[in-house]
Amino acid sequence: MRGVRAPDTEGAGGCSGAGTPESHPRITAVGTALPPHSYTQHELLEIFGIEEPRIRSVFLNSAIDRRHLTLPPKSPSGGMVQETQGDLLRRHVDSGLSMGASAIRACLKRAGADVSDVRYLCCVSSTGFITPGFSALLIKEMGIPTATSRLDVVGMGCNAGLNALGAVAGWSGARPGALALMVCIEACSAAYVFDGTMRTSVVNSLFGDGAAAVAVQAGAEPAGGGTAGDGARGGAPALLGFASEIVPEASEAMRYDWDETHGRFSFSLDPDIPYVVGAHAAEPVRRLLADAGLRRSDIAHWIVHSGGKKVIDALRVNLRLTRHDLRHTTGVLRDCGNLSSGSFLFSYERLLAEGAAVPGDHGVLMTMGPGSTIETALLRW
Template identity: 70%
Template sequence: MTLTDGRVGGLRTPRITAVGTGLPEHSYTQDELLDIFGVTDPRIQSVFRGGAIERRYLTLPPVGPDGTRLVETQGELLRKHMSTGLRMGREAVETCLKQADMDLSDVRYLCCVSSTGFIVPGFSALLLKELGIAPDCARLDVVGMGCNAGLNGLTAVSGWAAAHPGKLALMVCIEACSAAYVFDGTMRTSVVNSLFGDGAAAVALLADDTASADAPELLKTTSWIIPEAMDAMRFDWDDGHERFSFFLDPEVPYVVGANAEEAVGRLLAGTGLCRSDIAHWLVHSGGKKVIDSVRVNLGLTKHDVRHTTGVLRDYGNLSSGSFLFSYERLLAEDVVAAGDYTVLMTMGPGSTIETALLRW
């Protein structure tokens, strides 16, 4: 691998030319959610209030005749996944293309990433029809990989863009996390319900000399899986509630943190770079303890992860698209200089740490 000529393995290195995000209409503070669902257990209240999250965008269940929120069936949750996902995905794609100064007719590859429901055909086909993208557009759906999946998808999109210079490739992370909630009053489900929010994020890649020099090159991606923590994050079928229920092991933050140095080391291996050469760190907003554990193990400052913590505060954990919300905030800051390096890091089921290296 070389970091000097704009090519990797003989192919032109793709650049990230734009990003766009989409959200549901309504957002709620943590205290508002506790009131809406009548949560009085002080242990659960402390989970909601102690996670460094102030507000999340959610698609809550409809209100019943008695003024309380209805209990949704798995079928209703699946329809919520599809309808909410399509609305958010469309907004994210349209915003991204506007930022890239491109049209829907320019999209030649569409990758959709989601873990909050299972539908066939997938979001790539549904969005193609919804938006009027050309029917010969190449497609990919990445389903069920969890919070790390945005970088798994980005690896595939980058490879396609590199192999098709001058053709626009899009990845859209679509996560209607409120379609995967179970309200049973247990601490297991309350941790999940206190953490995740709904959101979509789209990113455009182009491998071409015409791509703006201000757009960062995607130089390298790596994966690191921790097999001994395979069951630490998972979907289980809940027979009692007849729906899927997400499980997060309390040890997840420490497992991820303990492996973060190895994952980043593998990313930087052979590049001639060390961690002190990285100007910007965009880490998945997996939760306060996860962020703190990664930060301590990598020797990062609170300033280094300001966008990660800011996204967690304002949106909660947005699953696969979280890191793109942080990327959007980095762009808005207008502090990136030519030659800066950025590390992207996502974590999720497997347990898995995905990383990517950008050069501006």
């Protein structure tokens, strides 16, 4: 995937940097949700009885303090119940619906809109496979209009939030005034394998559960008559463009596939991921900015996926970013772990709460995931 996606008069693609601010889709609100229970890394080591020094070191040197998870119940002997793939799938659905609905409600409230205003719903998830997908289930659960157009983006991994946002922006751009929603729903605790190996322990030390929703709308007025901008001094930022980079030779570096030994799906992360991501991150950023006639120094805000400590460090070095630039990325990792496709929206929410974005500022959204893939988008407040 190369090149910045060009404007599409039918609304099926992304947006370019040309045109008036009103002609671009805007992010008018964001909402997030987490499960009710959270655990420190120390607590998780005790809960799962992990004593192997190397594995304990992975947990305790992850730059993660706490994660929100939905853990399995305890067995009569005091250990954790060994769950089947069916058990995990039920958790994916039950926890996912709860988190997704909460994130959507928070987003709509901030947008000054109601579920009756929704015209397009895109749901993103990589922690389970269900048909019908979350979009149909949420329409039923929340009373979203049955005429709502919908899309489920399944199995793309941590980068998928921006893949989906491109589709949502294209739909929105072709229908000024119509309210579109995207929600990333990741019940990562429904995709765990516990076997004491270093491969699964790296995954188990990193991911947390969470959901994040954004409202997207083209045109000057938000759907429900509320104040666009979700509290940011700069108002609702316009989505100016998207750029992608895929590294086919690293296609096996991040996988979620069937583990025959354990009879369930399992994540696998290659130790070289930080170096692969870091080495290729500059190219999509260069194309993204070149299309808009911008330089790196023109970017005031960096909203980056919280992929892990080493990934963040590699991006900081290769993109010549400061720790301040990535303060919300590292803050989300510290407080929530890697939330997969919705991580960057948790960082975006923190940026808005900070009130640092002002009219005229540009920002870059960045996600990374299987493929290996790097996705970027350009914002203007």
